[in-house]
Amino acid sequence: MSITSVINYKGGVGKTTITANIGAELAARGRRVLLVDLDPQASLTFSFYSAEDWERNLAYEKTILQWYGSLLADGPTDPLHPYLLTPEPVNALLPDGGRLDLVASHLQLVDVDLDIAAALGGSRFQHGSPHFLPLHRSLADALGAEEFADYDDILIDCAPNFTMVTRTGIVASDHILTPAKPDYLSTLGIDYLRSKVSELVRDFNRVAAPGPTIDPQYLGVVFTMIQYAGSGPITASRNYMAHTDSLEVPVFRQTIRENKSLFGTAGERRLPAVLVPNANEKVQYELQQLASEFLARTRP
Ligand SMILES: Nc1ncnc2c1ncn2[C@@H]1O[C@H](COP(=O)(O)OP(=O)(O)OP(=O)(O)O)[C@@H](O)[C@H]1O
Ligand SMILES: [Mg+2]
Known part of the structure; x- marks a missing residue:
């Protein structure tokens, strides 16, 4: 099994779209795929459920909000x-064996972030807190249960x-994938994101050692929403994609x-989109090829 966090500091760069489409394409190839929505905007959840359905059937008992709630409450998580x-x-479109499951999100997840930070003694995530390790490792531990094997x-x-919620995702992950639009603002944060991930890994491992440490691998940047003129990307896009080469981050070919x-x-x-008839x-x-490259990069 491989666990991948899809992240970029920049909003609206295609994170959710890439997550849903890689997941759906892999499931359409007969794989068992789980998507976890850790974004309070819940766009991934609303890619699969209508707002009415979510409100009626999911919002009160069946989202990651309630799970993080149990983490913060007294007693077992x-x-x-x-x-x-x-x-x-x-799922109706998937072949035998293929499966696409989801852990849904909730608009109030933003409050959980503040509560977890408070449980750690403030927004600077104090390493000395006895809660540092269990809170950071919470999602990793939950996904380690046999039901997910x-x-x-x-x-x-x-x-x-x-x-904090994002940090629990990264701690749980073997890989990190960063969608980006080929424009100035979307590529600006890529280096910063890498340094934040390195900092988290260093802090976590310092507290976790000699127990299990983490080492999430940077799969690379996927350029999305590329505008074409004639047979190729417009010049501005090509320039920004070339700029990423100089940042020394891996870049997906697709x-x-x-x-x-x-x-x-x-x-x-x-x-x-990849499954729309x-x-x-x-x-x-392109989406199918991206899923193939994703597989090749997660299973070198
Ligand atoms: N290749 C594409 N072409 C056109 N529109 C796209 C493409 N990819 C995504 N979109 C649209 O762009 C919008 C933003 O995409 P998406 O929600 O995937 O970004 P995001 O990075 O997850 O955003 P957020 O930071 O808000 O979570 C959505 O309306 C989506 O349908
Ligand atoms: Mg999103």
Whole structure:
């Protein structure tokens, strides 16, 4: 099994879209995939459930909010498996053996971040706190339960920040993937994100040793929403993609072009774009190739 956090400091760069589409494509190849929505915006959750459905059937008992709530309450933390969901429309399209499960998010998850930080003694995440290790490791421990051993791939959609909930995602991960748009603001934070991850890994391992330490690998940057002119990306995009080469971060060979109608329709149909029937073949091919490259990079 491999666990990957999908993260960028910049909002709206395609994190959720990439998470849903890599997950759906792998499930369509017969793999067992789990998606975990750690973003209070809950965009990944709303990619698979309508707002009404979420409000009626999920919001009060079946989201990661309640699980983090149990973590902060006295007494034992809930196991995570009762929170597993199997969204209908997408799973109906999968072949035998393929499966796409979801742990849903909640708009109030933003409050949990503040509560966890408070439990650690303030927003600076004090390493001396006896809660440092158990809180940082909480999601990793939950995903280590035997109920999760059957998943081939777990993808965690992170919010565009580095707060406590995001940190639990990174601590749980073997890999980190960063979608980015090829523009100035989207590429600006990539180096900073890497240094924040390194800092977290260093702090965590200092407290965790001689127990199990972590070493999440940077899979690379995936460029998305690329505008094409003629047969190739517009010049400005090419310049920003080239700029990333100088940052010495790995970059995925496969990029994803902009296509507002396909990605817009996909949301309304509760299907990731790669599985929408009779849709733009070029874009779907790019998404399939991205999933192949993802597999190759997570299983070198
Ligand atoms: N290749 C694409 N072409 C056109 N639109 C896209 C593409 N990829 C994503 N989008 C759209 O862009 C918007 C932002 O994408 P998405 O939600 O995946 O970004 P995000 O990084 O997860 O955002 P946030 O930081 O808010 O979580 C969405 O409306 C999505 O449908
Ligand atoms: Mg998102």
